[in-house]
Amino acid sequence: MTHQTDLSSADDRQTKSNPLFQWIKIYLHGMKTSLASRMAYRGDFFMSMLIMMVVELFGPLVTLLIYHNGASFPGWERHEVLLLQGVFLLSRGIAFPFFMGMVWNTISRVQEGTYDLLLIKPRSILQMSIITAFDSEDLGKLIGGLLLFFYALKSVPALPLMNWGAFALLFIFSLVTMFAFGLFMSGLGIVWIGNYRIYDIFMSVMDFGLYPRSIFTKVFQSIITWVIPVSLLGSFPASALLGKQMTGVFGAVLCSIAFLVFGLWFFHRMVRNYTSAGG
Numbered sequence: 074m075t076h077q078t079d080l081s082s083a084d085d086r087q088t089k090s091n092p093l094f095q096w097i098k099i100y101l102h103g104m105k106t107s108l109a110s111r112m113a114y115r116g117d118f119f120m121s122m123l124i125m126m127v128v129e130l131f132g133p134l135v136t137l138l139i140y141h142n143g144a145s146f147p148g149w150e151r152h153e154v155l156l157l158q159g160v161f162l163l164s165r166g167i168a169f170p171f172f173m174g175m176v177w178n179t180i181s182r183v184q185e186g187t188y189d190l191l192l193i194k195p196r197s198i199l200q201m202s203i204i205t206a207f208d209s210e211d212l213g214k215l216i217g218g219l220l221l222f223f224y225a226l227k228s229v230p231a232l233p234l235m236n237w238g239a240f241a242l243l244f245i246f247s248l249v250t251m252f253a254f255g256l257f258m259s260g261l262g263i264v265w266i267g268n269y270r271i272y273d274i275f276m277s278v279m280d281f282g283l284y285p286r287s288i289f290t291k292v293f294q295s296i297i298t299w300v301i302p303v304s305l306l307g308s309f310p311a312s313a314l315l316g317k318q319m320t321g322v323f324g325a326v327l328c329s330i331a332f333l334v335f336g337l338w339f340f341h342r343m344v345r346n347y348t349s350a351g352g
Contacts, residue, residue: 100203100207103205111209111210126214129166129217136154136155146284148287154285156315159218160307165214165279166215168255169214170211170212173208177208177269177272178206186349232316240314243305246302246325247310249330254336255336256337257339257340260340263343264343282306284308298324302326305325
């Protein structure tokens with residue numbers, strides 16, 4: 074019994090000494106708190122999730138109507154476009170409930186004058202912004218993305234393991250790009266007090282990732298690849314999975330990394346410029 078207690082104490086000390094384990098533990102506690110508060114009104118919670126899922130699937134529905142009427146996206150079959158959109162929605166479905174809530178969290182707290190409560194916590198402000206902003210309703214986006222992804226995948230022949238590896242790598246960078254978007258929006262929310270149009274602007278930019286890169290002009294393809302790497306949100310990961318030829322993917326990955334680094338710098342710079350204000 075004493076031996077088991079010693080082992081348990083050793084595990085606890087290891088967890089406390091490891092920042093990653095601490096971060097995960099605190100984040101899971103934030104998720105639990107958010108879910109508990111929403112489950113107090115279960116009917117509203119599940120209805121909100123259903124609405125989120127239906128709204129996410131509206132874009133793919135338009136795609137089905139386009140192909141049903143004889144039109145198409147050049148170089149892409151119907152199931153391939155649906156797979157691309159499934160990847161895009163899957164990326165959003167992971168990003169929005171698990172870390173993109175920091176945007177609304179930051180904007181609303183700055184407007185209310187309660188952002189200071191996060192600043193005085195014994196954790197980094199970015200960590201606290203994410204932990205306190207888990208959005209359980211957005212899990213509907215994740216469910217919609219999973220349903221569409223696996224639905225489209227049924228129409229695709231068996232894919233080589235190499236394709237899956239390249240897809241997984243690029244999908245990680247799609248989440249990196251999403252996180253960078255969240256950093257920029259949160260930073261702007263600190264200095265642009267109470268303006269939720271920030272969210273709408275960035276969402277409009279993100280939506281270009283819902284379609285194949287090849288349908289845009291060469292100039293615009295360059296912009297969504299090497300300036301704002303929106304192509305990583307759907308087009309590049311889906312192309313890698315399907316084994317399609319890709320041009321500019323390495324540049325897009327480098328742009329995503331630079332976008333993340335600049336986003337981190339921008340967010341912390343805006344935090345330093347923060348002055349407590351309400352209204």
